[in-house]
Amino acid sequence: MASHFCYGCLLRLRQMPRVYSMLPGPLVTAPFHTTPPRPANPMARKSRSLEGPPKYRESKSARMRKRKPVERSRPPAVGERKALRKRIVLSNTNALEVPGMQDLSEETMLDSRLRGSVVGLPLPMLNQLLAVQAFKPTQGWSIFRRPGTVLRRETLEMGRLVNRIGEEKGKVFKKIITGVRGSGKSVYLLQAMAMGFLKNWIVVTVPEPQDLVIAHTAYGTLPGSNPVQYVQNAATAALLSRTAIANKEVLSGLHISQNHEGLKSLLQPNMTLEDLARLGVQTPSIAWPVFQALWAELAATEAAGNADIGKPFKPRPPMLVTVDGLSHWMTNSRYRSAEYEPIHAHDLVFVNHFLSLLQPTTSKPTLPNGGLLLYATSASNNPTIYSFDIALKQIIASQNGIDPSSPDFPRLDPYAKIDERVLNLFNNHARSTETGEFEVRSLGGLTTDEARGLLEHFACSGLLREKVTEELVGEKWSLAGGGIIGEMERIARRLRAIV
Amino acid sequence: MTDVYLTFSSFYSCGWNYHFQVTANSVSNQLQERVGLTMPPGLRVFPAAAATLRLPPFTAVYGQNAICSFLRGNSHSTVSLNAIPCCFDATSSLSCRTPQRRMNSSSSPRPEEEQPKGPNEDQLPHVSIKAAQTGRIVGGKCDGNASGSPELEQGTPVDEILRRDKDALKYAPKVMQEQMLGLKGSRSYSTSATLRRQGLSGSASTQDDPSIAIVANMIAQVSREVVERPPGLKFDMPTTRLPKTENMRRRYDPLVEQFTKLLMRHGKLSVAQKNMAFILDHLRTTPPPHLHPTRRLLSAPPAPQLPLNPVLYLTLIVDSVAPLLKIRQQKGIAGGGAALQIPLPLALRQRRRTAIKWILDSAAKRRDSKLAQRVANELVSVAEGKSGVWDRREQVHKIGVAGRSNLKSVTVGGR
Structure with a gap:
């Protein structure tokens, strides 16, 4: 076969396709093979074996594949968890209506025949009680058809006391309520509030004293105070709001009768006290002066001579002041001064105002229109403050007739760290031997009769599925540490399995 | 030793009447061959045959026959608790001397069983x-x-x-x-195993040994003390035993305890208990469930009464979705790498555990912020028949029905 091109001039050389030179390897066809040669895929990845030249900048260890995080749904909205935690439910439609259950009224709160029975809180009053935050989420209101409380001995005593304050003008009783955990201190305050609302008193409450000292609300110095005091406007506005909503009926019937220098421009002559309180709610920056004005109005016994008043002066009703969890106010707060020193809780004007009500002042009565001060301690959320504890012990000792000079009188531990301001607050009470207006009241367990009434209430509501016998009452009463009502409630709501 | 009839009736045989009979002239040979039992002479084959296992009165188990009837293809959802009188009787499922006794048959009193007998005392009367x-x-x-x-x-x-x-x-x-x-009593000749046993334990042969006499004395003294009434009691001690839950360690309802333990994470039991309390309170306070027409709770009281007894409510929810069986994937029988699906019956606790696991699984997909809230909502939706747990149960049961035929390949004596 003749060649394709001329060897002499290589003329036709370019006419040939240049396939051979472009092939990647030598294309030597094996003479005995019929398989067509196939070039390797130039795009194929090289094998990743450990063979070959050393690989730098690469880890040689086995790769652990990371587990993909599980797809989580969105986190709950801001405040949703807290709202769930603080939610207060007052009714369980599944529970049975207790037949023959009486309401708390001005008659039943004095009726000693009802002792040990559970009386319901009047339904129209529930909004007022909710407004003053009388219910706590830890209490077992949510399993009953409607809220009710046991008329225990202390409650009936308080009913008589409230009645007496209403009859004797200007009578004031001050009580510090103590007791073990679950002994019913907060519910005791609640019963007092209910009685106050029944009697058309003014009810002022501080449901969470701890909130004022843990640096969760804004604070600022009180202008013109020396030594420096601090004002908490947001907290004061909340207090005014509680008071205005809960006591709307009473406050809207009372009018301004005094001169309020600081608020002159904002006040009208025939303004009701409710409007006055709302003023502080709407503009928290003046909440403290508004609260002072409101307090002065409520403490007034007659109209000020030089005040211009649109309406004639109406006598003010007695007041009920409750504070639930007093210990938090007996130590340094979490706030700091400008020098970054801790601020004592007594330097907060809000706290100081309510603590000063405890002081026996002979010159000016604490509540000129009479009333009841109930300051409860807490046993579940309670800072240990030696000065406060020993002060209470001394008061109890003097209440029991122990002379301060006798060896039985509780002495201060000389090595303990003493807070003088706390001791001074209670000093006068501890040293005074006469009891009466001021008292430290300790709540204990229910008696067996009262415990029986409580258990019967559970059984009638369909929650306790056992027959309430003497034996059962005795058993539960003992298990509850001698009728501690909180424990009784926990035991009664827990279903006992008998298998 | 002549003829002994053995009836091996178990879960499988209950459904398909595979009554496995061994008619053996020489018991030792045949038994060793086919069942794998060895029987020393003079010992009873199944000494516990007369004893029965007692279960608590409220048995949410359907019992053996319920499972059987289910496997036979009956509708399972109509099985109610009250309709089933029998509980698992573990020991009587393997019974000698009553050939082909059916588990479902009503048991008439058999007085002759009161007295324990030897293995060859009660042969069938036969023609020699x-x-x-x-x-x-x-x-x-x-x-x-x-x-x-x-x-x-x-x-x-x-x-x-x-x-x-x-x-x-x-x-x-x-x-x-x-x-x-009809005369009863000792035989004139001594082939009776009972007699020999009595001879072994009798005092006649042991009176020579003084130490044995001393021990016997001590035993007698102790037993007399036990029998004597404790001082201060006018009458005998009450015979009723304390309820099981009166023990401090098992003071909670068994289901509640099981649920709590399964709810527990990272070993934090008290947190789990708090969550359980929340769940029970939620069941107590939510409106009564609108029961599903087909996915009903087991023999429940009317729905409005359920929230007043949250423990019963919870028990019914869990027991209603508890599967009767589980599916075991058996490899190596079908060949070709395929697995056989073998239905296996579950005991009460196992069934509940499976149901609780399912409930917790589907609760994890809910969007409520709190664990206890998620579980509580899931429980209510189970009660209302809306939860996916029901589908899961139905699926398992479907596979179980389909896998019935696979049982043959794993049963002893199956073809």
Whole structure:
């Protein structure tokens, strides 16, 4: 076969396709093979074996594949968890209506025949009680058809006391309520509030004293105070709001009768006290002066001579002041001064105002229109403050007739760290031997009769599925540490399995 | 040792009547061959056969027959708790001397079972081969009509022959005569295992040994003290035992405890208990469930009454979605790498555990912020028949029905 091109001039050389030179390897066809040669895929990845030249900048260890995080749904909205935690439910439609259950009224709160029975809180009053935050989420209101409380001995005593304050003008009783955990201190305050609302008193409450000292609300110095005091406007506005909503009926019937220098421009002559309180709610920056004005109005016994008043002066009703969890106010707060020193809780004007009500002042009565001060301690959320504890012990000792000079009188531990301001607050009470207006009241367990009434209430509501016998009452009463009502409630709501 | 009938009735045989009978002339040989049991002489085959296992009265288990009826293809959802009187009777499922006793059959009282008997004391009365041979030698025709001739073809028990043939009774062996007269007591010859056992434990042979006498004395003294009434009691101690839950360690309802433990994460039991309290309170306070027309709770009280007994409510929810069985993937039987799906029955606790696991799984997909809230909402939706747990249960049961035929390949004696 003749060649394709001329060897002499290589003329036709370019006419040939240049396939051979472009092939990647030598294309030597094996003479005995019929398989067509196939070039390797130039795009194929090289094998990743450990063979070959050393690989730098690469880890040689086995790769652990990371587990993909599980797809989580969105986190709950801001405040949703807290709202769930603080939610207060007052009714369980599944529970049975207790037949023959009486309401708390001005008659039943004095009726000693009802002792040990559970009386319901009047339904129209529930909004007022909710407004003053009388219910706590830890209490077992949510399993009953409607809220009710046991008329225990202390409650009936308080009913008589409230009645007496209403009859004797200007009578004031001050009580510090103590007791073990679950002994019913907060519910005791609640019963007092209910009685106050029944009697058309003014009810002022501080449901969470701890909130004022843990640096969760804004604070600022009180202008013109020396030594420096601090004002908490947001907290004061909340207090005014509680008071205005809960006591709307009473406050809207009372009018301004005094001169309020600081608020002159904002006040009208025939303004009701409710409007006055709302003023502080709407503009928290003046909440403290508004609260002072409101307090002065409520403490007034007659109209000020030089005040211009649109309406004639109406006598003010007695007041009920409750504070639930007093210990938090007996130590340094979490706030700091400008020098970054801790601020004592007594330097907060809000706290100081309510603590000063405890002081026996002979010159000016604490509540000129009479009333009841109930300051409860807490046993579940309670800072240990030696000065406060020993002060209470001394008061109890003097209440029991122990002379301060006798060896039985509780002495201060000389090595303990003493807070003088706390001791001074209670000093006068501890040293005074006469009891009466001021008292430290300790709540204990229910008696067996009262415990029986409580258990019967559970059984009638369909929650306790056992027959309430003497034996059962005795058993539960003992298990509850001698009728501690909180424990009784926990035991009664827990279903006992008998298998 | 002549003939022994063994009936092996278990879960499988209950459904398909695979009554596994071993008719053995020599028990030791055959048993070793086919069942794998060895039987030393003088020992009873199944000494616990007479004892029964008692379960608590409220058995949410359907029991063996419920599972069987389900596997037979019956509708499972209509099985109610009250309709099933029997509980698992573990020991009686393997019973000697009552051939082919059905689990479902009503048990009539059998007084002769009261007394423990030896293995060969209660054979079936039968016609001996020797008698047949004798008959043949004598020349009589073996047709059963001739008096005194054994009936070999029909296999009539000797009792019946003796009952209608007074002559035969007269010449019958003494043992048989006694048996016919209903006399009970010790035999004149000592083939009885009971007798031998009594001889072993009897005091006659041991009176020589003084140490044994001392021990016997001590035992007698102790037992007398136990029998004596404690001081201060006018009457005997009450015989009723304390409820199980009166023990501090098991003071909660069994289901509640199981649920709590399954709810527990990172070993934090008290947190789990708090969550459980929340769940029970939620069940107590939410509106009563609108029950699903087909996915009903097991024999429940009317729905409005459920929230007042949250523990019962919870129990019903869990038991209603608890599967009757689980599916085991058995490899290596089907061949070709395929797995056989074998349905296996579950016990009460296992069933509940599966149901609780399912409930917790589907609760994890909810969007409520709190764990206890998620679980509580899921429980309510189970009660209302809306939860996916029901589908899961139905699916398992479907596979179980489909896999019934696979049971043959794993059952002993199956084809």
